[in-house]
Amino acid sequence: MEREKLIKAMEGILGERGVIHEREQLRTYECDGLMNYRVIPDLVVLPESAEDVQRIVRICHEEGIPFVARGSGTGLSGGALPVESGLLIVMSRMRRIIEVDLENMRMVVEPGVINLHVSNEVAHENYYYAPDPASQSVSSIGGNLAENSGGVHCLKYGFTTNHVMAAEIVLADGEIVNVGGGKANDAPGYELLGAFVGSEGTLGIATKVTLKLMKKPESVRTLLAAFGDLEEAGEAVSGIIGAGIVPAAIEMMDSQTVAAVEKTVKPGFPQAEAILIVELDGPQAEVDSQFQRVYDVCETAKASEIRIAESDEQRALFWKGRKAAFAAMGSVANDYYVQDSVVPRTELSKVLKRIGELSEEHGLQVANVFHAGDGNLHPLVLYNNENEGEGERAEALAGDIVFACLEHGGSLTGEHGIGLDKKKYMPKMFTEDDMNTMQLLRCAFDPHHLCNPGKVFPTPRLCGERPGPWKMHPIQKAGLAEMF
Numbered sequence: 001m002e003r004e005k006l007i008k009a010m011e012g013i014l015g016e017r018g019v020i021h022e023r024e025q026l027r028t029y030e031c032d033g034l035m036n037y038r039v040i041p042d043l044v045v046l047p048e049s050a051e052d053v054q055r056i057v058r059i060c061h062e063e064g065i066p067f068v069a070r071g072s073g074t075g076l077s078g079g080a081l082p083v084e085s086g087l088l089i090v091m092s093r094m095r096r097i098i099e100v101d102l103e104n105m106r107m108v109v110e111p112g113v114i115n116l117h118v119s120n121e122v123a124h125e126n127y128y129y130a131p132d133p134a135s136q137s138v139s140s141i142g143g144n145l146a147e148n149s150g151g152v153h154c155l156k157y158g159f160t161t162n163h164v165m166a167a168e169i170v171l172a173d174g175e176i177v178n179v180g181g182g183k184a185n186d187a188p189g190y191e192l193l194g195a196f197v198g199s200e201g202t203l204g205i206a207t208k209v210t211l212k213l214m215k216k217p218e219s220v221r222t223l224l225a226a227f228g229d230l231e232e233a234g235e236a237v238s239g240i241i242g243a244g245i246v247p248a249a250i251e252m253m254d255s256q257t258v259a260a261v262e263k264t265v266k267p268g269f270p271q272a273e274a275i276l277i278v279e280l281d282g283p284q285a286e287v288d289s290q291f292q293r294v295y296d297v298c299e300t301a302k303a304s305e306i307r308i309a310e311s312d313e314q315r316a317l318f319w320k321g322r323k324a325a326f327a328a329m330g331s332v333a334n335d336y337y338v339q340d341s342v343v344p345r346t347e348l349s350k351v352l353k354r355i356g357e358l359s360e361e362h363g364l365q366v367a368n369v370f371h372a373g374d375g376n377l378h379p380l381v382l383y384n385n386e387n388e389g390e391g392e393r394a395e396a397l398a399g400d401i402v403f404a405c406l407e408h409g410g411s412l413t414g415e416h417g418i419g420l421d422k423k424k425y426m427p428k429m430f431t432e433d434d435m436n437t438m439q440l441l442r443c444a445f446d447p448h449h450l451c452n453p454g455k456v457f458p459t460p461r462l463c464g465e466r467p468g469p470w471k472m473h474p475i476q477k478a479g480l481a482e483m484f
């Protein structure tokens, strides 16, 4: 379909204010949080209802136009990067809270609803929504669902997948389907909701999501412990988990991160090589006894200072320091590249040491701030894009960190997704059969690969390849070419 005709068709569904087609305005949407990849979309549309999404997708299906859903665009793996000559479907106008059902501890929302707004909506009744990415004040529930987002409290409470009960999805051919249960907690049949969560927008567009709410815990206690090196802090993490305690959160920051945070949000953290924030929650008596054990473990691991949050304000300040860490990095580096791999907790100190070596080898600084309890690392490779070739060096260093994590039994991503960023590493983790099985699922949902194409799986770039179940090209098999 010609562009002009497509614009008219979209305006017919959404009105003029729901369609963006001026090049300068389209540039707003050229990237997500992974800013070194940019593509200006052909057209941006802003649906206001599931029916709008359905009508838009039907046209895409009939005309063979690729489309990408976008929530708030905070993704760090390029998942919402537009496809050239494709449509970007931005969900930010679908922000209605449809139903709050405290008796059944659930809430039904549209996908553009901001994560933090869910908790705010029910805070007065002492309920909250557990998954809390550091981007929670801006990222959308649709984006969280697609990325299976985590956050500081996911160590104890699990990721988005553990807190979504059902979803309404517009499939790639425009059909609307419901996956997951109703008000009951379980649904028979294939676990299609589980397949959809974390599918990074490649299986369809969520237009309605049912979330599980939680009652706020009776007691919360938080401490901050400073250490002379990352290894000692790592020992404290192992000591806490080894004692059979499952804290609500254990987060670690290195000295560079602390320095950046002090420069910006100024939480008053001690100067140290490593800082741990440990939070316990639950019944008062249990929290009190376990808190003392956590304190003792930190002392045994040679903590140079331990501070206990004495008020909600102080606790909020600890977390403000942690949650602002990515943003604060802008005060010490022009650009940074966030890596997001996971290693078994027991391998943390070895991998952190290797990251230090890689940083020296590549001549670029790496700051570490991460979910230590989950073994989910977030090394931030600092660079200056204005320096010739530094962006490429940063990406190469980040890649070597991925390999180091895989060598230590880790995984490609903890919570930020594969997107465009890490699809080239998929064959390093999965076998051909693994990838084929994933492709079977994807092809069942979207046989024509219109729904967020070019993400998650390595894109065929060699002649003679077609979309469909993933196959290693003979040239690649012979070791003469790589797929990216």
Ligand SMILES: Cc1cc2nc3c(=O)[nH]c(=O)nc-3n(C[C@H](O)[C@H](O)[C@H](O)COP(=O)(O)OP(=O)(O)OC[C@H]3O[C@@H](n4cnc5c(N)ncnc54)[C@H](O)[C@@H]3O)c2cc1C
Pocket (backbone or CB within 6 Å): 032, 033, 068, 069, 070, 071, 072, 073, 074, 075, 076, 078, 079, 080, 091, 111, 132, 133, 134, 135, 138, 139, 140, 141, 142, 143, 144, 145, 146, 147, 148, 149, 150, 151, 152, 200, 201, 202, 204, 205, 206, 207, 326, 327, 415, 416, 452
């Ligand atoms: C400062 C900062 C801190 C962060 N901290 C964390 C963290 O602690 N934990 C964490 O997990 N992530 C974190 N992130 C990453 C990011 O915020 C999450 O991945 C988030 O879930 C993305 O949500 P979004 O609404 O911005 O989605 P987008 O970036 O717009 O999209 C992300 C993916 O979701 C798909 N998508 C969006 N909406 C829909 C929909 N309705 N249906 C189907 N697919 C859809 C898109 O196609 C894309 O593939 C952080 C990012 C930043 C910038």
